[in-house]
Amino acid sequence: MNALPWFLLVAPLLSAVVIFATLLRSPKVAAGISIGACAISFAIALGLKFGSLVAPVAIPWITLPGLAIEIGFNADALAQMMLLVVTGVGLLVHIYSFAYMDGDKGQARFFAELSLFMFSMLGIVIATNFIQMFIFWELVGLSSYLLIGFWFEKKSAADAAKKAFLVNRIGDFGFLVGIITFWGLTGTLFFDPATWTAGGDSAKGITSLVDLQANPKFATLIHVMGFGLFMGCMGKSAMVPLHVWLPDAMEGPTPVSALIHAATMVAAGVYMICRIYPVLAITPLLMTFIAAIGLITLLFAAVIALQQDDIKRILAYSTLSQLGYMVMAVGLGAPAAAMFHLTTHAFFKALLFLGAGSVIHAMHHEQDIWKMGGLWKKIPLTFWTFVVGTAALTGFPFLAGFFSKEEILMAAWHGHPFHFGLAALTAALTSFYMFRLFFVTFFGECRSEDAKHAHESPAAMWLPLVILAIPSVIAGFGFVGIGHAFHDFFHHAFPAFIHAEHSHEGAGIVMSISIVAFLAGLGAAAAYYLKGPAKDPMPAMPPVQNKFYIDYIYDNAVLGVQAGIARMLNTIDYWLLGTIFVRGSATFVSIGGELLRLFQTGNMQTYAFLFSLGAALLFYYILFLI
């Protein structure tokens, strides 16, 4: 029996169940169990990657004639890397939360929900089939709902949680349609391309995806399938126009933002489209669409980030923008670059969010960067790790983000000049808004009492920061190896869809351009913000500050129209069906009653006669007319 790897899932699940059931009043024990469970998962992830652990056999879930659904364990190279990212970052966030959430009355509940989240997210990573992925996909939706709405007494938090869940549900609608269409077309639910060729509907002449693509009869369904599946990604990875939930989700505790809005949940969408890459790649129109959505998101979010004042919201928009890069890379046919960027981004964005949490903690829950300033000498450890995170994100040469972003730019460079131009411009914007955040927060004068009295966070908080900072600095070149590993994986997994050798032609130019973009952003930010001005010297741009009014449109137009339809139908239902039908038939009955009253003579013989007449008619009908 090779059951040990299942503890990857079982440990966090048990932790969640045990805490919910018995430990809600013992926060310290709960935290210990939750951290321990995460450590077990991390150890198993290490064992799968570097040790001798292998994937166990699948567990059947539903078995019917013509349909077998199972919970499997996928431990290929892609899953192994993703497991390390999720459990590694997850473990650090767990430890950090121990200090960050100390004293909160819901601390035990927080750790239970964190464990539930880990369980769900790891289930997505090891999924071997679409239904399994969808199951855990939905559970991630639930656990993020719980975590975002952790402080549910606050109306804004409760609303943000609801918004996140519902926007994700819209994506899930598409995902489910896509999954079922895939099943209808291929007769299988597995990701393994081998089953697509073997399990296809040979009666319809389908033995592979290429057959599907070649057969014009299935053109509509292939598009429904592809767009549906991608819609799932748009929900989870917060692509425009389903991005609205992510900035609001900053209502959750900061460690939650670090875990689910940087390293894991939002990455699930990108992971999914990489995992099923050939299913999408057979539809050129869809690939164009994916690249376009990625491009729009990366630019749009970066522009909005230029004028936000809340430290977490800036990071949230930055996350959106980076996710845009990843999705665009998939659309441009470079899933390896997308996964590479996903990996590096998970580390440095978690570092930035946790750093921001440390700042917020030091500032007594103040999140407005204009009320900070001069923090570099108050909280030096946070400052130095934040330097590393910012540099890695903005593409400082030879740090983690530099290599992964360069791969994406390379993918655009070959034949997509428009995408390349805007992506490079956005790299400069990224550098600008991140250094704006950085300079305003840490430099200049202390602009509030809280800032003057800020002091460093406890070790459980700064230690994860330091640990996350290390790979970003010294392992810069190590990341190149990861990029190659992803490239090899996709090349071997989907040989028909991935070009054998990616061209290095133009690498020098692309690298130079990205360094120029980095420097341009840094220079502009330094010119405006290095001295830590008291207020934003940039002219205010209302459309940007208001996030291009998209939330406004949703809240009023979309919800208004929807509420209008609901009210209108409700009125129809109430008056037409509820009243006219019922009252009408009631009137009918009472008129009938009045008529019948005429027969109500009180004469026993009349009744007997009418009864016999009725019985006779009934028998006549039954015996002779039928």
Add this chain to the structure above:
Amino acid sequence: MNILPLFLLIIPTLALVAIVLRTCPKTAATVAATANFFLSAVLFYLYCQMGPAPFDFNLPWASFPGLPTIHLHFGLDGLNLPLIVLATTVSLAAILVSPADCKRKEEFFAYLLIMSLGGIGAFLSFDLFFFYIFHEFALIPTFLLIGIWGPQNRAYAAFQITLYLMIGSLVLLAGLILLVLSVPEAARTWDMIALQKAIAESLSNAATAGNTSAMIALSYPFLLIGFGTLVSLFPFHSWAPAGYAAAPPGAAMLHAGVLKKFGLYGLLRIALPLVHAPGTQMEPTWAAWVAAWQYLLLLLLLGNVLYIGFVTMAQKELQTMLGFSSVMHMGYAFLGLAAYSEIGFAGVVLMMVAHGLSAALLFGLAGEIQQRTGENRMDKLGGLASSAPILATFFLIGSMASIGLPGLANFAGELLIFMAGFKTYPSITFFAIWGVVIGGVYQLRAVASIFYGPAPEGLGEVKDLTMAARIPYLILIAALFLFGLAPQLLLQIVQPSLSKLFGGA
């Protein structure tokens, strides 16, 4: 051995006698419901070991000249056993949540027991006569429970639900009689299974096929509308939200959880297999007639999912919202039925059980909320999660079950239904899946509005569920998790019976 299932009926009857003999009514009802609950669990276990054969009970009961003999024919198979387990589980929960000292308590618990008895009896009967009569029998206490103990609008609601369900039942009766009459006189029978065989034989005989197919085709709309009304098929749904909002929680749980499934069960077991029977040689005209009704059903089920879905969003009162939501979910069940495949029907059976459990859970909790706050308008509530965290957690679990979250039973049912629906009617299914978004909107809005945010002024401190009060909900939640995590537990017994239903000919 073959009388063991009969105890499912005998035990509640004994409890009724005990109530008449002045035993404490809640105690008597609870003991009976608990015994039935464990008995159904034992039956489930034995059935898994031995199959359907040992549980058949068949005695001639009464015969009238010109009519086939009515039999007391009870038995178990993979289609009714899940519903019997559902019925005993929900009955136990419904009796446990009802207050022991309500007004006219003897009658109250007697009526609850009769509802439960009627539901179990209808599912247990293989004879059409008793199948129908048991259901009718259960409706009478439903009206009385609403009319006497209902918290609001009870007179109008009791009147409306009476009117609808009685008319629906009459239409259904006409359809059932047409079915019985559709075979040559010698072969007529009230026995569901024998009748299906007789119809198949009659259809394969050239001399009688024409008449039989005409009669079946004629009966189909009666069965569809009759059963449909009992399941709140759009547009015959108005009774459900109003009735559930006006019913005491125990009655709403039993009706929404158990009795409403009678119509779906009838369609699944009787109506659809006949018109779709394999090898059926229906005359083209009649085949087209049936197909037309089939398309109508597809449109109506979209009415259930989309139209009612939107109407549900506009609701302000919790119980009415839950009532509409249960109408909406019936749309999925109709989709699974219309798809007419083993996967679809398996999904419908799962969905019936799951929806019964989750609807009972939510109606019960809604009753707790109203009893604690005296309020049923969701916008007047708020912040209950702080003062009553257990109540909030249970309601959240019920809501998540209702919107089809994996891990809870409803998801597996809906998934199978969507998959089967897609194979037969992809575009209808496409629109029906949109229901997962609509359901999420109204259900989460309710959760947020009742439990989150700050508590409104004047709501006061809301007491959480006591240990004892948690038991009925924990039973329902445990069952939702059990069948959600291991749907195969039910499917393993459902599937062989379905193969018989589909491939048996």
